[in-house]
Amino acid sequence: MTLVSLRAAKRPIAATLALLPVVLLPAGALAQGKGGEFPQRSIRFIVGFPPAGTTDILARMVGSHLTERWGQTVIIDNRPGAGGNIGAELAARAVPDGYTMMMTTAGVSAINPTLYSKLAWNPKDFEAVVAVGQTPNVFVVNASSPHRTLKELIAAARSAPGRVAFGAPGVGTTGHLSGELFNTMAGITLNFVPFKGSALVLNDLLTGSGINIAIDNMPPYVPQIKAGKLRPLAVGTPRRSAILPDVPTVAEAGLPGYLSYAWFGLIAPRGQPRAVVERVNAETNRMLAMPEMQARLAEQSIEAMGGSAADFQKLIDSEVQRWGEVVRKSGAKAD
Secondary structure (H helix, E strand, C coil), X not given: CCCCCXXXXXXXXXXXHHCCCCEECCCCCCCCXXXXXXXXXXXXXXXXXXXXXXHHHHHHHHHHXXXXXXXXXXXXXXXXXXXXXXXXXXXXXXXXXXXXXXXXXXXXXXXXXXXXXXXXXXXXXXXXXXXXXXXXXXXXXXCCCXXXXXXXXXXXXXXXXXXXEEEECCCCCHHHHHHHHHHHHHCCCCEEEECCCHHHHHHHHHHCCCCCEEEEECHHHHHHHHCCCEEEEEECCCCCCCCCCCCCECXXXXXXXXXXXXXXXXXXXXXXXXXXXXXXXXXXXXXXXXXXXXXXXXXXXXXXXXXXXXXXXXXXXXXXXXXXXXXHHHXXXXX
């Protein structure tokens, strides 16, 4: 996978993008999409999660860029529920003509096929278009928590099996399976509490309502971490995050070999015209190479990815195997 280097962020975008209308209207768009060239009409991006989450933010960023470049409206269609499966089923049934794509996640494309014994869609229903971004999963507690390190949390879980609860945004997300992987590798049992989106996990953690720790994609938690309201214990990537350089990796904190991160990218119903896939891929790569876009992504703790459609397909296939093994070892099921 080709990674695009990042620069320091200059301005926040989460709040701005969350307020964007669902329909992204052309503004100064280039005169493209004429004379039979794709696209000739509006394009729909399905997002299997609520607005304002990382998946939605990335879909809107790409959609806004394509709207500007091609002069055709990109519609963001949020279809949350069932760990992204509602959106995936809808996308799988769409006509493979390039006008319906889905912003997928590691949870949807790599975890759900093993976690759910019955799905109304199949991974073979889709083909990769382009990888957009990746971000660490973070282990984070309330600033008032007695657990100051990951080792202290593990000790607490061992001394009181089943008494420590972790929250994540839904069954089958990388946060959920990151917790299950953590349980297996640490030899403990953290109770999983699913929420309908990262915003609800964050709120519970801030208010001290129920969960002891959140394991989730980093972006929603960074502002509260920097405000001193939350305490990060570790990140799941092989190296420390440039956004939180003082936070150790899970491997540094005591579990060598641990790997947990989230990735996001566009997929489409299988059978897309090759020219459409190549055009969307090329234009998205162009966007990801723009210094201002790299800075905006970095502000959200997201690392640009990019690369060819074949690159992204290889990543999906390898992650299906990796997370499938985690699901089997943990015994996690979502049916």
